[in-house]
Amino acid sequence: MDxxxxxxxxxxxxxxxxxxxxxxxxxxxxxxRRQALMGDGIGHVAMTGVGLGxxxxxxxxxxxxxxxxxxxxxxxxxxxxxRTRGDIALAxxxxxxxxxxxxxxxxxxxxxxxxxxxxxxxxxSTVSESDVTAIVLLAAFVVSVTLGLRRQLFxxxxxxxxxxxxxLPVRALNLLTAITAAxxxxxxxxxxxxxxxxxxxxxxxAAAQQLSRSFAATFAIAVAIGVTVTIGGTVTSYYQDVxxxxxxxxxxxxxxxxxxxxxxxxxxxxxxxxxAAHPAGDPAECAIxxxxxxxxxxxx
Amino acid sequence: MTEPVIxxxxxxxxxxxxxxxxxxxxxVNRGEVVALLGANGSGKSTAVRxxxxxxxxxxxxxxxxxxxxxRFRDWARVGYVPQRTTAAGGVPATVTEIVSSGRLSRTRxxxxxxxxxxxxxxxxxxxGMADRAKDSVNALSxxxxxxxxxxxxxxxxxxxxxxxxxxxxxxxxxxxVLARTLREQVAAGAxxxxxxxxxxxxxxxxxRAVVLRDGCVLHDGPPPKAVGQHALPxxxxxHPHAAHDAEPIRTGLLS
Numbered sequence: 001m002d003x004x005x006x007x008x009x010x011x012x013x014x015x016x017x018x019x020x021x022x023x024x025x026x027x028x029x030x031x032x033r034r035q036a037l038m039g040d041g042i043g044h045v046a047m048t049g050v051g052l053g054x055x056x057x058x059x060x061x062x063x064x065x066x067x068x069x070x071x072x073x074x075x076x077x078x079x080x081x082x083r084t085r086g087d088i089a090l091a092x093x094x095x096x097x098x099x100x101x102x103x104x105x106x107x108x109x110x111x112x113x114x115x116x117x118x119x120x121x122x123x124x125s126t127v128s129e130s131d132v133t134a135i136v137l138l139a140a141f142v143v144s145v146t147l148g149l150r151r152q153l154f155x156x157x158x159x160x161x162x163x164x165x166x167x168l169p170v171r172a173l174n175l176l177t178a179i180t181a182a183x184x185x186x187x188x189x190x191x192x193x194x195x196x197x198x199x200x201x202x203x204x205x206a207a208a209q210q211l212s213r214s215f216a217a218t219f220a221i222a223v224a225i226g227v228t229v230t231i232g233g234t235v236t237s238y239y240q241d242v243x244x245x246x247x248x249x250x251x252x253x254x255x256x257x258x259x260x261x262x263x264x265x266x267x268x269x270x271x272x273x274x275x276a277a278h279p280a281g282d283p284a285e286c287a288i289x290x291x292x293x294x295x296x297x298x299x300x
Numbered sequence: 301m302t303e304p305v306i307x308x309x310x311x312x313x314x315x316x317x318x319x320x321x322x323x324x325x326x327x328v329n330r331g332e333v334v335a336l337l338g339a340n341g342s343g344k345s346t347a348v349r350x351x352x353x354x355x356x357x358x359x360x361x362x363x364x365x366x367x368x369x370x371r372f373r374d375w376a377r378v379g380y381v382p383q384r385t386t387a388a389g390g391v392p393a394t395v396t397e398i399v400s401s402g403r404l405s406r407t408r409x410x411x412x413x414x415x416x417x418x419x420x421x422x423x424x425x426x427x428g429m430a431d432r433a434k435d436s437v438n439a440l441s442x443x444x445x446x447x448x449x450x451x452x453x454x455x456x457x458x459x460x461x462x463x464x465x466x467x468x469x470x471x472x473x474x475x476x477v478l479a480r481t482l483r484e485q486v487a488a489g490a491x492x493x494x495x496x497x498x499x500x501x502x503x504x505x506x507x508r509a510v511v512l513r514d515g516c517v518l519h520d521g522p523p524p525k526a527v528g529q530h531a532l533p534x535x536x537x538x539h540p541h542a543a544h545d546a547e548p549i550r551t552g553l554l555s
Contacts, residue, residue: 028391031390032389032390032391033390034389034390149410150410151401151404151407151410152404154397155401155404157389158389158401159389161354162380162401162452163401164352164353164354165352165354165378166375166376166402166404166456167376167405168405209392212392213439214394215392215393215397216397218391
């Protein structure tokens with residue numbers, strides 16, 4: 001445990017744990033709404049923010065937060081108003097965001113593609129004190145939204161039309177989800193990088209689903225998986241000199257494969273228990289209805 | 301019995317450039333059970349969706365409980381059962397979790413108290429699904445799923461129930477449960493607006509039928525008697541729904 005003696009490792013582990021909590025916490029709502037790739041799109045847009053940060057000599061983390069929040073709001077508006085060509089508009093937003101990032105960072109006096117790489121793929125060892133402050137504040141926002149408004153966000157993500165008829169401010173909640181996802185992307189940017197952030201939002205949720213029947217359990221298991229893989233990946237990268245972002249994502253996919261393999265016998269046992277508990281409602285096998293037998297002979 | 305709960309006057313609506321409702325008048329009074337009938341594309345689903353604000357209206361007036369719909373905020377008084385869709389959410393959810401969404405309108409900032417949990421349990425008992433409370437909705441049959449959606453609508457203790465094709469694709473056992481649940485609600489004073497393909501097992505409950513054709517009211521009065529093949533007992537009249545009934549078109553990548 002000697003890695004705990006280093007300041008940079010303490011900062012890296014703190015950032016990693018916060019990402020492990022926040023990414024699946026937001027991701028579960030995106031998966032529920034079937035917008036699993038939204039995190040990826042926001043990651044592309046955030047690159048323009050990083051580039052602008054270098055160009056204007058502002059904090060790239062805060063600048064990326066600002067730009068990705070604007071991008072996420074724009075995506076939500078396109079989803080809202082966009083009819084047939086919405087996907088093309090989104091594609092332009094994504095690739096415009098990426099191209100903008102590369103352009104701005106090369107225009108910046110201190111920037112180069114090398115700087116950009118640390119944001120694209122994560123660079124835990126260079127997380128600074130001010131980065132940690134930003135990450136802690138942003139993560140606190142994400143956790144308070146995803147836990148505090150869980151019932152409202154669940155209702156809107158499950159059935160938007162019904163949610164509107166219960167009087168929920170659906171448009172505001174959709175915007176809040178998009179903004180929270182954007183904030184999460186910038187929280188995770190230094191740890192797993194903009195190109196891999198979406199994996200940490202989606203894969204722990206997909207893995208948790210293999211075991212769970214309820215939304216609450218899926219949420220808890222996904223966050224547990226998220227924290228485990230981010231800590232595991234960070235520590236592994238300390239001992240083995242491998243890139244932490246890639247390690248974390250590969251560990252997450254490994255967790256998904258293991259849980260999927262474990263889930264098959266579990267699902268069989270559940271099906272048997274269900275059939276035993278509800279013999280009348282869910283017959284496991286075809287049976288001739290009793291009334292047919294008592295009703296006399298059936299001629300063929 | 302003459303206080304209108306739902307009132308539509310001269311309502312017009314278009315989907316794209318095609319007129320779907322062409323000046324509809326419809327009143328549902330307190331305690332009444334009104335069935336909205338008509339063929340596919342007659343505008344019956346659009347009419348109901350205009351009442352709850354899901355379809356923009358180009359002309360006419362809509363009132364709920366005497367309040368213009370745009371100013372209506374008291375949604376806990378309305379229980380809505382949407383047309384059952386096969387698309388579930390992307391994450392597993394239990395029966396209780398789904399039904400709890402229906403109670404949100406009675407809570408302050410979504411914080412559940414003892415009474416709210418009790419109301420959710422009671423709604424599940426009403427539709428005979430209390431023993432499945434902790435099961436995933438993905439493990440349910442079509443009819444059981446429909447009962448869950450009705451429990452969700454009942455969880456807020458609504459005075460008005462709006463149901464879009466509650467009997468479509470529902471097995472016989474669940475149809476009986478639904479008819480009984482509805483009978484109890486009506487006996488307790490609920491007002492009901494139903495979209496139906498045909499009257500079916502709910503026929504004895506229905507006070508008045510409004511038949512639409514091509515976006516116009518064709519008949520408003522006692523329920524018409526079924527004729528021909530439609531009158532046969534057990535005739536299950538299920539049609540695939542036209543594309544205009546579907547959700548607004550989603551933009552591929554994010555939806």
